[in-house]
Amino acid sequence: MGEDDKKKGGFFQAVKEFVYGVAAHDSARFALKSRASMEHLFILITMGDMLGVPILPPYYSLRLLPYVVPQISTWKRRMLREKDLTDALA
């Protein structure tokens, strides 16, 4: 929900957002998490050498590189960030 959307809202917008938060926000987050995990796994397989994983970059990594570039900083942060069991809960 961006700044502009927020400004539009009055009481009903707030109620709508609240109901979304109760009913669907969790589902949206899980769906995004699932997709991100798949994408990040794929980047790890093809570009793992960037994190020091001993993978010899294949030819296809070079071909894919331009598409991966926008995601690299996010991917590195997500892969290297310390995680624990509580991350799976919320």
Added chain:
Amino acid sequence: MNSVFVLIIGFIVSFIGYKFYAKRIDTNIIKADAKRATPAKMYMDGVEFMPTSKNILFGYQFKSIAGAAPIIGPIIAIQWGWLPALAWILMGAFFIGWVQDYSSSMMAMRNEGASFGGLSHKLISPRARIILLSFIYFYLLLIAGAFGNVVVSTAIGLKAAPMAWLFLTIAGVFAGQMIYRWKKDIILTTVVTVVIALVGIWVGTQLPSDKVVGADLANSRWVWAIAAFVFCYFAAVLPIWRFALPINYVASYIVFLGLFFGVIGIFILHPNFNLPAYTGFNIRIGPIWPIMFVTIACGAISGWHSIVSSSGTARQLENELDARPVGAGVMFVEMMLALFALIIAGTILPAEYAAAIQKGPGVIFSAGVSRFLGALGLPAELGRAYGSVMMIVLAVTIMQLVIRFMRVATSELLSDVSPIFRNAHVGTFIASVLGITLVLTGWWQYLWVLFGGANQLMASLALMLVSAWLMSEGRSAAWAFYPMIFMFITTIAALIYTSYSLLSKVLSGAVKGEALVGNTLMGLVGFFLVLAALVLATEGFKAFRRYRTIRAEAAAAKA
């Protein structure tokens, strides 16, 4: 006392707590700053770190923390009388509850969105992290056991509940299919599936479980315990969009509608409390201190909230000023939910309560929901079925999350021992077997006290982390430190008392058969939690001393 008066007191306490106490802490001590970049903005990845509107987060936080616990706790604790229960709910939420929820999210936000494992490593010690995480595993096991018991007792006590639960499951799976596979409109999906769930409640009244499967099976604890864990098994091993999430989605409407109309019903009927204000210091479950303070966990203070606040909400807050409405505001709303449950239990007749509490808290809750929805014209039988499915839904949504999480935890903790533990089915099976054992062999009120104790201990550990963080930053820590001391002493005392009661029965030979297994398992888990908490406390106090020394040295150098 009149129930409306209780609600008004609740509103006043919430208003003062939120508007003055929380605001003072937020402005003067934490110094929340709208211009400071939050982790959601700094590390935005569109997944976990994502700036989100405070209204959405308000709903998300409420949904994540308001399970069955704020309802069941007051229903059980009213056995000491409604006055101590009311006082603890109000004072617990005012002095401790919101402090923990708000400060956990603020601490995580100011530490780059780190979760509790990382924070305990950084702020206390490396050993603290390992102990905290193993503590969490057993804490979750107790949640599965306690909530499993609620599902079983509700399914046995109210024969309309199983059919309504089945229809809700079908509606949920159908919702997943409509949204994710058939790409149907969300409003259409919602209307269709919520109607299916509501029809299921009516069908439940027409086809009670004893008519469908026979009285023996309908009254069997084994049958419903296995049904509950099979349900959780599917939730843990199937893709989350296929089972767990859409069921929770449909269920949230059922719960929300029930609560909304139930509160309206209270205002229409405005009944007086019929149960005594105070019954005595020592009752069958144990003495009022410390046991009542762990029996009512959510609604006053709950460790679960700190996990949600730190690992979930803190990574989505787009503005530091939103932490107060989301962290503290939602806690006060949950306090009102606990008061709603207290009114439900307190306004029924003593004889009715005494008979119903033997069957479990779900029966009392359903009777109350039926009564207050009845004020709006819903037939009593339908109202009871509605209340029973609300209770099951509230318990089972947390249970399925817990079992799924225990599957992951088993894989994390034991995959080095043998690769078989990496298998999703093995991890889920282990979690389910442990959960079923607790449900079938433990007396539910002791199990609830142990769960409450673990939950409150988690809260005191969260407050310990917050105190260490505040001390490390040189901020005033008294508002988190003293609640932590109170919670720590109370919960350790409660766990020792309960574990000792359980194990002394085992050692004296007073229990046999199923109860022997249940008492031994619960007693040992209780003692493990105490041990883990004491080690953590030692580490925590070493950290406090370290921060004090650093501050004293810095002050001396400055002088």
